[in-house]
Amino acid sequence: MGRGRQGLCVGGGGGRAADTSAWSLQGSGNATRLGLPEDGRGARGLESPVPGGQGPLAEPGLARPRSQGRDGGVRCQAERMTWLSLNAGGRGPLTSGREPNSRPSARQSGTLASACPKILLLSQLLKLGALGAGRPEGARAWEPDRLRAAFPSVLLVWTGYREGFLWKRGRDNGQFLSRKFVLTEREGALKYFNRSDAKEPKAIMKIEHLNATFQPAKIGHPHGLQVTYLKDNSTRNIFVYHEDGKEIVDWFNALRAARFHYLQVAFPGASDADLVPKLSRNYLQEGYMEKTGPKQTEGFRKRWFTMDDRRLMYFKDPLDAFARGEVFIGSRESGYTVLDGLPPSTQGHHWPHGITIVTPERRFLLACETESEQRAWMEALRTVVDRPMLPQEYAVEAHFKHKP
Template identity: 55%
Template sequence: MSGEHNWNKAVKTLITKEGNTHCADCRSPDPEWASSTLGVFLCVNCSGIHRNLSEISKVKSLTMDNWDEEQYKFLDSHGNRAAKEMYEANVPPYYYRPTHADCHVLKEQWIHSKYKHKQFVKESNFCDISNGVKVGNLLKRGRDNGQYLHRKFILSDLDGTLKYFTKADAKEPKALIKVDSLNATFQPEKMKQVNGLQITYVKDNKTRNLFVYHSDGQEIVRWFNAIRSAQFHYMKLAFPTATNKEVLICLTRHFLKEGYMEKTGPKPGDSFKKRWFTLDNRRLMYFKDPLDAFAKGEVFIGYSEDGYTASADLVPSTYGNCTWKYGISIGTPDRIYIFTCESECERESWLNVFQKVMSQPMTLRDYTVEAIFRRRS
């Protein structure tokens, strides 16, 4: 085969080979870029991150750039499967592998860790927690004033706790959180901090939010994976017969959905109020502000065969002052909840996620949480 045009055409056929059909780093389908020095196929977003690693990765478009014979042969002899065997040979089971839906900082640090720092090659001894403990300062948002101030955090893999202190020399922590009860998720859009992390846990049967960030993206991702490491090892000790797959399901998770809806009280004359809603597993929490420390209330979303329903609803005329007309009715064994959405599209989005949750049978842990909710109501 000869000629510039033919080599370009040949390169494009390589994305049909097994392993090359998705981005090597975030698994987005149909990659349109490739690294001519690493031999991997990439989506447009990950190619942008690679471009900032120009000393390691030279990226080119599969459709807009020209390829030569040497570059074609290199890509053909390497590819995503070979790169994974080399650069992901020693990824800890708890380490979070970002997808195309994740925020930039997670994907960026994953790519840096793989190719720049080579943390996961066979010879590496990568560890998120040194001697079972991680200590450092994070900027934490104040519950009342909204200011971000330096706070000392200590994460212990040994006893499965996360503590934070208001002063570096404080003897007693402001909070002690068991890692098996907390969730950590990146929240750059809501927090308006590129490296923002939301830590959620239950205190006195109420959900508590901590909003933290670090100026260094690598450091905040280290904290995130250190939390997952502590959770993983805690769960493996607590449930020694559980498989890695079963334990990984219990680690940090994305919220199923967040956004504004209007909510009314249980009486027909109660007014509607705009609230920020967060659906975390089966907990539907609502807040006056997206960055509130405590939820104003919570609704348990159970299993459809146990009497839980979700349906589109016309807001009765007896309900006053609602500005959004696209209603949702959530039925529980104890009460009917009425919410309204700003658009029909947003209502369909919420309904889909509610119905998906309700279609899944509950675990023993879910029934324990449901019992707590019903005692509170």
């Protein structure tokens, strides 16, 4: 099981109750809603679907909690909250991140539990007013064990640093072996080690270029997770799973929290609402197509294609660590377009439904097995082509043009 620290999460019972404007929890089946009490305005929150009943997907949402404690005027008021996960039934934590040795603003009277017994997350993901808390005498840097002893009714979750073991698919042999993973927000990196006692990591994945998406069908395990990052500006895939569904969801959420912290620093003027969609992304389209080579006289070969934003990648096998090739898909204004069908002289394809991708450098000829697959790919490709390019995407395009 993974271990996390360096993020503060409070909740649960105990202590004096806050007033009726505190958080309410409603859980039903495999969905949990976190919202405001029914006070005439209605509850506001977000339902988190639970894949396979194992734990929630971390779908972003905005809510506006208010809580007023009664302990000497101590209060906790959250103006806005971007929350990343909620365990089913309200039993688990919302993930967050906080720099090492940082602490919430504190007063000497009151406790976390009595001030805000129903607030579940206090971290940099909330815009906090003030939080009253009695710091235990002698506690250094809000050490988890001392805090748990001082505040038994408070749920503490530390997620700026996380480590644990996941089953990872080998790059060459395809076997899943247990590997130690370490996520450190301070270094902005996810690392994995071939041995638990290894001093140096086998790979370092920078949070800046990291993405994670659930892939149970592709990996062949209900708790499968695909992690991608850039290595020498090429996409590297890592496939992992854990027997415990909650554990893999916690890892997914920890990666999103680390991404959120990075984006806050990288884009200081951006709002939380602008950053949340960038935490992780699903692929626009995946599946098999046939392709031919640059001369367009070679035979068509079946390949697995993945559309990741503006990167169209193709693999010999869906679980390959590296793509056989990558194509940058720019905007229509930059000379990119997608055509229905193949040139009349094209030969050698076994599948009848063609797609032609036109770039400033060359044409890419593809073929789909069914018309529905062709329509899905055409829609995904045209969605990207019709979208204007961002300044940073021009730099990516330039790299593709000069790629050997």
